[in-house]
Structure formats: structure tokens, C-alpha cells
Amino acid sequence: MSATDEIEDSSAPLIEHLAELRTRLMRCALAFFIAMIVAFSFGGIILDFLLMPIEKTMRSLGNPNPVMQYTAPQEYFFTLIRISMVGGLMLSFPVLAHQMWRFVAPGLYRNEKSAFLPFIIASPVLFLLGAAFAHYVVIPLAMAFFLGFADLPSFVSAMLAGEDPSLAREGGIDIVFNGKVNESLDITLKMIVAFGLCFQLPVLLTLMGKAGLASSRGLRRTRKYAVVGILVVAALVTPPDVTTQLILFVVVFGLYEISIHLVAYVERGKDKRAREEGVIGEGESLFDDYDDDEELQEEPEP
Numbered sequence: 001m002s003a004t005d006e007i008e009d010s011s012a013p014l015i016e017h018l019a020e021l022r023t024r025l026m027r028c029a030l031a032f033f034i035a036m037i038v039a040f041s042f043g044g045i046i047l048d049f050l051l052m053p054i055e056k057t058m059r060s061l062g063n064p065n066p067v068m069q070y071t072a073p074q075e076y077f078f079t080l081i082r083i084s085m086v087g088g089l090m091l092s093f094p095v096l097a098h099q100m101w102r103f104v105a106p107g108l109y110r111n112e113k114s115a116f117l118p119f120i121i122a123s124p125v126l127f128l129l130g131a132a133f134a135h136y137v138v139i140p141l142a143m144a145f146f147l148g149f150a151d152l153p154s155f156v157s158a159m160l161a162g163e164d165p166s167l168a169r170e171g172g173i174d175i176v177f178n179g180k181v182n183e184s185l186d187i188t189l190k191m192i193v194a195f196g197l198c199f200q201l202p203v204l205l206t207l208m209g210k211a212g213l214a215s216s217r218g219l220r221r222t223r224k225y226a227v228v229g230i231l232v233v234a235a236l237v238t239p240p241d242v243t244t245q246l247i248l249f250v251v252v253f254g255l256y257e258i259s260i261h262l263v264a265y266v267e268r269g270k271d272k273r274a275r276e277e278g279v280i281g282e283g284e285s286l287f288d289d290y291d292d293d294e295e296l297q298e299e300p301e302p
Contacts, residue, residue, distance in 0.1 A: 024099045031095035032088050039087030043080035046087055047181070050188050053135065054179065057143040068181045079182050086189065093124055123203050130199030131192045133251065139191055141244045147177055194237040198252050202259045209263035216264035219256075226256050 039046065051068065058066040070076045097120050104116075208214035219226075234248040267285070274280045 020103060024103045028092070028096050028099050031092040031099075035091035035095075036084045036088030039091060040080060040084035042087075043083050046083050047079065047185070050083070050135075050185060051181075053139040053188070054143045054147075054184055057140060057147055058177065060144075061147060063177075068179050068184060070181045075180075075182055079185060082182075082185070082189070097124070119203050119207060123200060126199040126203060127196040130196040133199075134191045134195035135188075137247065138195065138244055139188055141247070142187070142191065145244070191237065195248075198233070198237075198248070199255065201252065201255045202262055205256075205259035206262045206266060209266045214263060216260050216267055219260045219263060223256075227253065230256070 055066045070079070101117070101120060205214055205219065209216070230249055230252045231245075233252065234245040237248070271280065271285050275282065275284075
């Protein structure tokens with residue numbers, strides 16, 4: 001066989017993989033486009049759902065008829081486009097994950113397939129849990145914190161004081177919240193995405209444990225650094241409200257502790273397979289080289 005034939009034979013599988021990748025990407029793009037159209041059709045309903053926390057907060061502060069506004073002719077349209085893009089991504093995720101799995105799976109061993117598949121399922125579930133937690137717990141607290149600084153309208157103040165709300169307040173200026181649709185939606189989407197990504201921590205650390213990039217003992221050893229990191233993240237992604245930051249810290253730190261147990265479970269599975277293959281004996285572990293604490297330094301004799 002000539003060198004040219006060898007080159008052509010070696011390039012054939014690459015061309016086939018590129019062709020398959022192109023097909024998978026086209027299917028993903030088509031699924032995303034269709035899901036985006038569906039989400040755009042229900043854009044108004046989705047927008048009402050996303051703005052529900054701020055609506056309830058405004059009503060609880062005494063505004064019986066909450067109103068949101070937009071100040072540019074194209075602003076509301078592009079707000080619906082943003083919603084349709086996020087909603088289309090969520091609706092089409094099963095198709096996207098399936099196409100990704102069909103492209104990657106042929107190159108994996110059977111045990112690798114069984115190990116990788118649960119993470120594809122767990123990742124969107126955890127993201128939805130994080131998004132729901134942000135929407136129903138964190139965002140209402142954030143809205144109450146921000147809107148609580150503004151004075152209530154005069155008729156609301158009169159109602160709270162037991163006076164006739166039809167009587168206008170003498171003197172002073174009423175400070176009323178006139179929210180813009182895109183800015184309010186921007187806060188909501190940022191928090192939903194941030195909490196959804198934070199809830200991916202168990203998936204990320206468990207995958208790192210499977211790849212040998214993290215160990216349960218190493219995670220325990222770096223727990224104090226994780227506490228500092230979580231506090232920094234809580235301060236960045238939440239409003240300057242101690243209650244909201246504390247809630248996020250407790251949740252993410254709990255996920256970190258759960259990740260330690262998941263990584264330890266992965267390590268026990270590796271030890272079991274190693275014993276069956278005769279690599280290690282009974283009572284031994286592949287991870288005995290890691291200490292629970294920092295390596296002890298011998299103290300010099302006085």
C-alpha cells in the first residue's frame with residue numbers, strides 16, 4: 001500500500017466523525033429553533049411567571065396594581081426574544097443532551113457509559129432545583145430588600161396609618177417604584193442562572209472524583225478554603241442582604257458536603273473493582289496515600 005493510500009485510509013474516519021458532528025449540530029440547531037418559537041409563543045405567560053416574585057413583593061408593600069414599563073419601542077420585543085432563547089434552551093435540552101450522547105457514546109466503554117449517563121440526567125435536574133430555589137426563595141427576599149427602601153405611595157401610607165387613603169399627603173414627594181421590564185427580568189434571570197450553576201457542584205466534584213482529579217479526603221482537607229470561597233460567591237451573586245447570603249451559603253456548603261460523600265462513594269467503587277482485579281488486598285485502598293489532615297511535619301527537638 002502506498003503512502004497516499006495510508007493517508008486516505010487514516011483520514012476517512014476523521015471525515016466520518018466530522019460529518020456526524022455536522023449532522024448532530026444541525027439537529028441541535030433545529031431543535032433549539034423550534035423550541036425557541038414555542039417559547040416565544042408563550043413569552044407573555046413566561047414573563048408573568050418570572051416577574052411573579054417582584055409582583056408579590058409590590059403587592060405586599062401596599063401597591064394594589066403593580067405596573068412594569070418599557071421605555072423603547074423595541075424593548076418589550078427583545079425582552080420576549082431573551083425569554084424565548086432561555087426557554088428554548090431549556091425545552092430543547094433533552095434533544096441536545098441526546099445528540100451529544102449519541103456522538104460521544106460510541107467512543108466509550110460499557111462501564112464508562114454507565115458511569116457517564118447518570119450525570120447527564122442529574123445535571124438538568126439539579127439546575128432546575130437551583131432555579132426553583134432562586135425563584136421561590138431568593139428572588140422574593142432580594143426584591144423585598146431592594147424595594148423596602150422606597151417610601152410607599154401616599155395612599156398606601158394613609159391606609160397603614162388608618163387614615164382616609166383619598167386624602168393626599170401634605171408636603172413631601174412620594175417615591176414610587178416604576179420598574180422597567182428588561183432590568184427586572186435581568187436580575188431574575190441572573191439569579192436563576194447563578195443558583196442553577198451553583199447546584200451543579202455535586203456533579204462537577206463527582207466527575208472530578210471519577211477522573212482522579214479530586215478525592216474525598218482532599219475535599220475534607222480544603223473545607224476551610226471552600227467556606228471562604230462560598231462566602232465570596234454568596235456576596236457576589238446575592239444582594240447585600242445578610243439573610244439571602246446566609247441562605248445561599250448554607251445551601252452551597254450543604255452541596256459541598258454531599259459532594260464529599262459522593263466522591264467517597266466513587267472511591268469505594270474503585271477500591272472494590274481493584275480488589276476484584278487483585279490490584280490491592282482486603283482492607284487496603286487505592287487512596288491510602290491521602291491523609292485526612294495536612295501532612296504532619298516532624299517538630300524539631302528543643
